[in-house]
Amino acid sequence: MKIAVLPGDGIGTEIVAEAVKVLNALDLGLEMEQAPVGGAGYEASGHPLPPATLKLAKEADAVLFGAVGDWKYDTLDRPLRPEQAILGLRKELGLFANFRPAICYEQLVGASSLKPELIAGLDILIIRELTGDIYFGQPRGRRTATDGHFPGAEEAFDTMRYSRPEIERIAHVAFQAAQKRSKRVTSVDKANVLETFQFWKDVVTEVGKQYPDVALDHMYVDNAAMQLVKAPKKFDVVVTGNMFGDILSDEAAMLTGSIGMLPSASLNDKKQGLYEPSHGSAPDIAGKGIANPLATILSAAMMLRFSLAQPEAADRVENAVKAVLAEGLRTPDIYSEGTTKVGTREMGEAVVKALK
């Protein structure tokens, strides 16, 4: 089994190094090949997603991805920006289904900025559509306005759009995921304002009729953002579009204690997958050795489960993470009084030790 390892930029290199140690320690004979991506790809070959990196990703059984981006690239032309690498991989590999499980581990109930009783026992699954919506809709660009409030002014525009098959397939993913959980789906939309999301709501409702065992409800995204911090445990599976899913999953990350705890899996219809933490390259803490590697290590566990058919190894990794948390080890983002503060490497090595 071959894994393409794409660390990327900032803390990406630091956290992926720890996940690789964990994978190696499992002794599964995994073949791992590393390649530059994002700002690192741009530096190496003038493009954030170098053709050789894309080829490696396409040919691999799975991709382990760190994070891309740095403020210093924010003035580059858009096609050259690091973020285009992850968007390009999602598009080229057809990774339309993004799973972002927000689980609050018992030991981290005190690490969140929310009251412990709100998040104790939390286990929700955000399913984010990942290859459509305003992220990929055309046309987009800049032009001179011919109408609107200021005709003649410079303006910018993007296109929000979803086709029926795009909504149907992500809805099926959500209902099938719910069948394996507590059989509830909340579809998040903005149907009260946006035609794209009235269509989304209509199509999800139609697909839902094929799953009479799953209860479906609908919620507007603004209310969902509020309910997520008011009563997060009322949710089970949340399915939503690309942009709302981006925002709500960062919000949900804080329900787990830290964004450094939220893993993700991005799958296509062949169950090929890309696995990455939900956070970014964290330029503010990069190079300091303090980033939390657990979201990446937990993403590697999702890779073992979804793409490599190694559910027992996945369980081992998840149990090792729980064990180090039970030992009281904490990177600064999840630190609380009475626990032991450790760096990225110590945390990764503790997980390796706990595996054995």
Ligand code: NAD
């Ligand atoms: P970010 O997720 O990188 O960081 C937000 C905050 O969370 C920062 O304070 C950071 O220090 C903290 N944080 C993130 N991950 C952490 C970890 N593992 N441990 C401890 N703290 C952590 O978001 P941002 O600052 O808005 O973006 C930084 C760059 O990352 C931008 O260039 C952005 O485009 C990019 N980005 C990339 C991805 C990706 O590669 N998939 C995802 C999100 C953002």
Ligand code: IPM
């Ligand atoms: C994420 C990130 C990306 C997104 C960016 C870096 C393109 O925020 O993976 O959540 O918006 O999808």
Ligand code: MN
């Ligand atoms: Mn995001």
